[in-house]
Amino acid sequence: MNHILEAQQFDRPYLEKLFKSAEKLGKKPKPLLTGKILATLFYEPSTRTRLSFESAMHRLDGGVIATENANEVSSAVKGETIEDTAKIVSQYADVIVLRHFEKGAAARAAEASDVPIINAGDGAGQHPTQALLDTYTLQKEAGGIDGKTVALVGDLKNGRAARSFVYLLGKFEPKELVFVSPPELAMGEDIREYLTRHGIPFRDSESFEEAHAADAIYQTRIQKERFASPEEYERFKGKYILTSEYAASMKDKGIIMHPLPRVDEIDVAVDTSPHAVYFKQAKYGVHVRMALLADLLGR
Amino acid sequence: MNHILEAQQFDRPYLEKLFKSAEKLGKKPKPLLTGKILATLFYEPSTRTRLSFESAMHRLDGGVIATENANEVSSAVKGETIEDTAKIVSQYADVIVLRHFEKGAAARAAEASDVPIINAGDGAGQHPTQALLDTYTLQKEAGGIDGKTVALVGDLKNGRAARSFVYLLGKFEPKELVFVSPPELAMGEDIREYLTRHGIPFRDSESFEEAHAADAIYQTRIQKERFASPEEYERFKGKYILTSEYAASMKDKGIIMHPLPRVDEIDVAVDTSPHAVYFKQAKYGVHVRMALLADLLGR
């Protein structure tokens, strides 16, 4: 049994096999999981992630039992541990997709569960299936990952999606990663050490113009509450807004990605640009999750 | 691709075809939508509408991904627009049933979505599938619509269901519509103009007795908060309560409809009357929605 807990756990051959399967199932889903049940156990809401997983399971003819807001519900209120809840729900389902507000919750659940746990985000921890779909999108829309330059923009310090994505990029051979952020929100030391260990070149910049020439821009949201003062926030607000003009100045095949939801860091006018792939990215999420579920449960 | 946004959009041939299909599928559902997915995106709760759609989808062997209370969930909280949410969810599903508290929300979602949007109520706007099931019920239980007298009773000013129903009745040739309500809650000018344009006779009355001789009474709830003062409310409260005695005095084949939920405007003793068809109406809702989903997705 394999739990899906963090982006680092995958190796390149597994990813390549998974992406091939995603490609196939994306074109034509198959009833591979008839009679199987997926449980979504969400201790904080995340509509998109939950619906994406449920859609993937249905496309493969599996059943879904869902909890939209598990921490309001009776067992949690009564003081049940996440281990007990996972153990019990694993008696009902063949796989559990867990979203939790505490880092490490997925690993704790995995210790107790009788079925695979898929970490769908655990607090400041990871969100490995988001990283899978981001990497799959990059490969598919930028024509590969090796030799490409990827610029990650925004809150790289706290952004779980950006962090998990970089872990996966480290499994390939990108030409360079460019970290564009205010110094307060710079990419963490742990990620830098990881990249150095894997021999992936990277550099930092405060200037959004540095993202410009990349093969892919991974745009993320900057949250006001991350700054020490409102003045600090105002200094950066607006510096990283991706407009139509910006998109038009990108290289020919350059793509714009975003984990979504988007607030105003990408102008809606960009949506119709050929560079914009962020809604496709959402669709690819279903494809990658189909491939993952088929792999975990179809064995 | 067709969105279902307002009752006016249907023409009589479409309605007749739809009702025939509802009749057939109601008798014997078919696995017409295997592998298809319906998403319910509800920004305000509406158990009956949601469950009715989900039931219809399951009866046709389709899958359902559901959001019971979308405006409490993460994306909306983070400031995502309804357009973005619709665009994203349309990557996961083949049709979206949307309930929203703002008039026009369904039309905005339809602009962005890659799949059909079904408006399941948008604030003071419309609720076209409620109108479809009401019209289907009238045709089935009153033996047709042309030549029939329909009395609408209660809050006709604010009642979204009553308003949408009248729009659909305008596609047929009823003998007369009777609007029974307190003057404060009279049917709006827009509807009157619409009926005049379509040559449908109608008249107003404050007296519940005027509903009496109709082929169908469409009873609705009057909400206290709609009145200028509690005294005003007290004046009308009780004037329009449909009792067993009232039911017994109706014409032989006259029917009593109600969009439900009912509070006390129909006595529970009426439930066993042969005139009462409001629970059948709920069942017919599933049949009509099956026909609609089959039409939208089975193409």
Added chain:
Amino acid sequence: MNHILEAQQFDRPYLEKLFKSAEKLGKKPKPLLTGKILATLFYEPSTRTRLSFESAMHRLDGGVIATENANEVSSAVKGETIEDTAKIVSQYADVIVLRHFEKGAAARAAEASDVPIINAGDGAGQHPTQALLDTYTLQKEAGGIDGKTVALVGDLKNGRAARSFVYLLGKFEPKELVFVSPPELAMGEDIREYLTRHGIPFRDSESFEEAHAADAIYQTRIQKERFASPEEYERFKGKYILTSEYAASMKDKGIIMHPLPRVDEIDVAVDTSPHAVYFKQAKYGVHVRMALLADLLGR
């Protein structure tokens, strides 16, 4: 049509037939309920019960329409009675699983519904399917029920699960029931009379040591708020905690059951003991519910 309202309604031949079916379906579920729909109507949250029923329905290839928190939703807010809600939902589904905070709610819903109602807990009332799964677990894991000694421990006065379980035990011929509880939380008079009437021996004890030699210990939670004073609670808190040492001193084939969720009345170290069957109990819940649904809907 049969409603499932209270544990007393079953007779022994029915239970034996049901348990045989649970055994078979637990080993190999069958698509017995294709095209059928189960509605979960929960007026208070109970994740485990809801997910267990939904899992059972999916395993039999049926569809599910769900309400996680029905009393927050529109119809209830608008003042709809439980009778009306049940009547309406019975137009959408083939069976309704109802959880309510009021004793007697399930019986009221059953009066109105056009399809079977399964009581999944009604306030201080009953929870008959919990009793079914408890009895099934006892039979399966203790090698039968007749001639066995069962010790029930904890809050026997308010514990709905314990009370419902004893009603079912009364249908068999256990050797003896031992009620281990603080005097404040002793088993009620109604149950004692029932057992006397059925000729089942029972005795009371305050001492946890009395549970020790039983073939099965049914452990339950003691809630602080049940006591007159915090001092009273402190006197009993800790007296009934089932530890590894306690488990090791049990008779060879003795089993430990618990309706779950568990807080600290069973040490987590006990989970790996061969005596512990409480997580199996959760799995058997799905099996018994499959058998029940197949019986109700497969006719």
